[in-house]
Structure formats: C-alpha cells, structure tokens
Amino acid sequence: MFEKLKSGFKGLVTKVTTTELKTESLTPIISDFKMNLAENDVAFPVADKICDDLVARLDGVQVKRMEDRKKIVDENLRQVLLEVMLTNQRIDLLQKAEEKRQKKEPLTLMFVGINGTGKTTTIAKVARFFQDKKYTVVLAGADTYRAGSIEQLEEHGRRLGVRVIKSTYGGDPAAIAYDTVNHARAHGINVVLIDTAGRMQTNQNLMNELIKVKRVVQPDLTVFTVDSLIGNDAVLQAEEFNKAVGIDATILTKVDADVKGGSALSVTYVTQRPILFIGVGQTYKDLELFNPDKFVKMVLG
Numbered sequence: 468m469f470e471k472l473k474s475g476f477k478g479l480v481t482k483v484t485t486t487e488l489k490t491e492s493l494t495p496i497i498s499d500f501k502m503n504l505a506e507n508d509v510a511f512p513v514a515d516k517i518c519d520d521l522v523a524r525l526d527g528v529q530v531k532r533m534e535d536r537k538k539i540v541d542e543n544l545r546q547v548l549l550e551v552m553l554t555n556q557r558i559d560l561l562q563k564a565e566e567k568r569q570k571k572e573p574l575t576l577m578f579v580g581i582n583g584t585g586k587t588t589t590i591a592k593v594a595r596f597f598q599d600k601k602y603t604v605v606l607a608g609a610d611t612y613r614a615g616s617i618e619q620l621e622e623h624g625r626r627l628g629v630r631v632i633k634s635t636y637g638g639d640p641a642a643i644a645y646d647t648v649n650h651a652r653a654h655g656i657n658v659v660l661i662d663t664a665g666r667m668q669t670n671q672n673l674m675n676e677l678i679k680v681k682r683v684v685q686p687d688l689t690v691f692t693v694d695s696l697i698g699n700d701a702v703l704q705a706e707e708f709n710k711a712v713g714i715d716a717t718i719l720t721k722v723d724a725d726v727k728g729g730s731a732l733s734v735t736y737v738t739q740r741p742i743l744f745i746g747v748g749q750t751y752k753d754l755e756l757f758n759p760d761k762f763v764k765m766v767l768g
Contacts, residue, residue, distance in 0.1 A: 620633075640664065644680050
C-alpha cells in the first residue's frame with residue numbers, strides 16, 4: 468500500500484539529510500521531489516504546499532550531528548504532512564450515532580459518487596461497521612437509474628440481515644430516501660444509509676436529482692465515495708461534487724491496491740473535508756477508520 472509514495476519520501480529524507488539546510492541547497496532536491504509527488508497522484512497545489520512548507524521549516528536550521536539532522540528532517544516532514552491531512556472538522560461517527568439514538572432519531576448518511584467507485588459495497592461495509600457497534604441499520608435503494616443497483620443493494624441487505632426500502636427503476640429517489648427515514652423513525656432504527664445513483668460530476672440533470680434528495684431528506688452527513696486508483700481524477704470529482712452538492716466527508720475505496728497514495732493527501736486538502744474510512748479489501752470487515760497520524764507514520768516508514 469502506497470509503496471511509491473513511501474519510496475519518494477524515503478529518498479527525500481536521505482538527500483536532505485546529507486545537504487546543507489539552506490534554501491539554495493534544498494531547492495533542487497525539493498524540485499525533483501515535487502515531480503515525484505505529482506507522479507504519485509498528489510495534486511499540484513498540494514505538492515506545492517508540502518514542498519514550500521518543508522523548505523520554510525528547514526531553511527537555516529542549525530544541527531550538530533548527522534543523526535540529529537535526519538531526526539529534524541523527519542519531524543518537520545511529519546508536521547507538514549499532518550497539516551495537509553488535518554481539517555478543521557473532525558467527525559466521530561459513533562458519537563454522532565449515539566447522540567441521535569439518545570434523541571430517538573436516526574443518523575442519516577447520504578452516499579454520493581460516480582459508478583465504479585465501489586459505493587454500494589462501501590455502504591454495506593458501513594452498515595456492518597454500525598452493526599458491530601450494536602446499532603440497527605436500514606438501507607435506502609435510491610439509485611433508481613443503474614440496472615441491477617437495487618438487486619445489488621438487496622443482496623447486501625440479505626447477507627447482513629438489513630432491510631432495504633426500495634421502489635421501481637425510474638422512481639423518485641428523494642421519495643425513497645424520505646420513506647426510509649420515516650421507516651427508521653417509526654421502527655426505532657438507529658442508522659439510515661442512502662444509496663444514490665452514481666453519476667458523472669458533469670451531468671447536471673442527475674446532479675440536480677442529488678440536490679433534491681439532499682434537500683428533502685436533510686441528511687446528517689453527505690459522504691463522497693471515490694476510487695483511490697483514479698489519481699488526480701479523484702480530486703476533480705471531489706471538487707465538483709463538493710461544489711454541486713456539498714460533501715461532509717470522504718471514503719476512499721480500493722486503497723489496498725493503491726501503490727501511489729497521493730489521492731489520500733490530495734482529496735482532504737482540496738475539499739477541506741475529512742476522510743472517514745478507507746476500503747482495504749473485498750469483505751465487509753475490510754473498512755478501516757481513517758487516522759491521519761497513522762497514515763503519515765505509514766508513508767514516512
């Protein structure tokens with residue numbers, strides 16, 4: 468996972484450790500590193516920030532021994548990456564779920580993203596996450612466009628023992644989502660997970676449908692799911708969905724197959740919305756809560 472990004476950071480630390488910590492000495496090394504970041508799917512504004520902040524931190528630092536120098540470079544790089552990964556908003560899903568349960572209201576999550584990102588499977592994984600924490604869940608089959616989408620969600624529901632509220636293909640997604648929230652209220656169900664039609668972020672008509680669902684249901688969180696393997700397209704999708712619909716958090720899928728890792732850095736910084744989970748495999752348990760500290764430690768080895 469993220470092997471190329473790890474290798475790039477390791478090479479940077481080695482080079483910086485053996486050079487004078489002054490801007491003129493660091494600039495050529497950092498320029499090469501910036502290209503390495505771009506090649507590993509780090510968006511250019513993010514690569515610029517990482518490199519500029521690192522030079523600003525290291526310029527003129529006085530060190531006595533080689534070992535001290537490596538430690539200083541490591542620590543400053545860690546701080547720069549954490550600043551990129553951290554957002555003003557931290558979301559504790561279980562705390563939100565508990566607060567809603569105390570009020571006898573369901574926690575409502577609306578999932579958005581384009582087809583092929585693993586959105587429906589991710590919803591099933593999130594359902595399992597809540598079940599494992601002793602919360603009850605209901606699913607809304609509000610993707611009435613893609614052939615087979617409702618059946619796919621129903622199959623997940625069958626395996627998990629979770630009810631799916633649905634309609635016919637071509638039905639009103641907002642009405643289905645609304646009915647599901649009312650069903651949860653009436654039956655004391657703790658969590659509502661709404662599947663919506665995957666669409667290209669440039670399809671305005673379908674985007675308007677999403678906006679309508681959000682307006683009608685007023686979900687607690689709008690969660691954007693994105694395939695980490697698509698690189699800088701992940702950033703473009705995140706920007707467009709955030710601009711059109713407004714997203715509160717992101718889930719990165721297929722991270723276990725991602726040798727680059729730049730999407731995780733970029734999506735957070737560009738949207739200023741936290742990553743909730745990363746998908747790391749095919750089973751329902753292959754969903755990890757995302758921890759920026761853990762991510763930074765991993766890419767820095």
